[in-house]
């Protein structure tokens with residue numbers, strides 16, 4: 001089984017980034033450079049994920065990972081989502097988008113994606129938005145996969161360790177994209193990634209992968225010194241040549257009009273960090289805690305904005321280090337980050 005504590009030539013992991021950025025080419029480039037690339041299974045069909053796993057294997061013999069979303073609870077407050085739908089309606093009409101009906105539950109094909117990971121014996125499988133059932137951890141171990149649970153506070157890290165996972169990804173509040181928090185209603189732990197790693201280090205005896213706001217060699221060094229085995233970078237790879245990041249998203253990372261990031265539920269119903277744009281300014285105050293219902297509700301709006309190249313209508317997920325994102329081959333980004341680590 002892949003050893004996360006000792007198996008990496010470069011202790012830098014390419015974060016799974018659902019919604020387009022994590023292509024097989026990006027994953028293979030990070031892994032071939034000596035780090036560990038991650039495919040993102042979230043939002044995709046099982047067939048699409050299978051094609052991506054096979055595509056990575058065709059591009060590299062190096063180990064890689066696959067990340068799955070753990071399903072949450074059925075919708076609790078339909079009226080709140082209906083009210084949010086009404087708020088979005090005028091924008092939908094302007095964009096000529098039909099808002100879909102609200103669903104009670106969507107599990108993102110979790111069981112079938114686990115079956116696929118087992119069938120393809122993916123070297124590393126990570127989970128976010130929740131802890132996988134113990135039976136899933138056991139099946140993956142039997143298939144030879146190392147298992148990583150993603151958490152956003154120390155109590156969650158302790159629960160993950162009890163489950164028998166092989167490593168824990170500790171995500172700090174600075175991270176781009178969705179918070180991994182097991183309880184989407186909980187207030188985020190305000191600690192920086194480094195502080196959270198220090199706290200988790202004294203609570204659990206497993207390799208820790210640190211994610212959130214890591215953009216420079218100094219960030220890498222401080223985080224490893226705090227007790228992490230490896231760092232996980234997302235935003236730093238968003239503008240990589242091999243990434244599937246939408247052009248409007250790439251552009252915003254370097255656009256002087258986008259000056260801040262914020263954590264919002266406006267796009268998906270789950271807290272996530274992105275660059276402040278008009279959609280967040282207009283709807284954050286009304287957003288409701290209902291994932292994936294809100295995600296599904298805004299899918300057409302986001303797609304329309306992306307198609308027209310409008311950075312104000314799509315989710316510009318980014319961590320606080322977004323200005324350091326470089327337009328370069330991913331292998332070069334990973335190698336340079338490691339070589340500039342003091």
Ligand SMILES: Cc1cc2nc3c(=O)[nH]c(=O)nc-3n(C[C@H](O)[C@H](O)[C@H](O)COP(=O)(O)O)c2cc1C
Nearest residue numbers: 015017018128175176177211212213234235317319
């Ligand atoms: C565009 C984007 C998409 C993301 N999608 C996922 C995902 O599918 N699964 C996951 O576990 N984390 C996801 N994340 C979070 C990353 O795993 C990681 O925690 C984060 O990128 C680290 O912070 P940084 O962006 O400041 O480097 C995403 C992050 C971004 C920026």
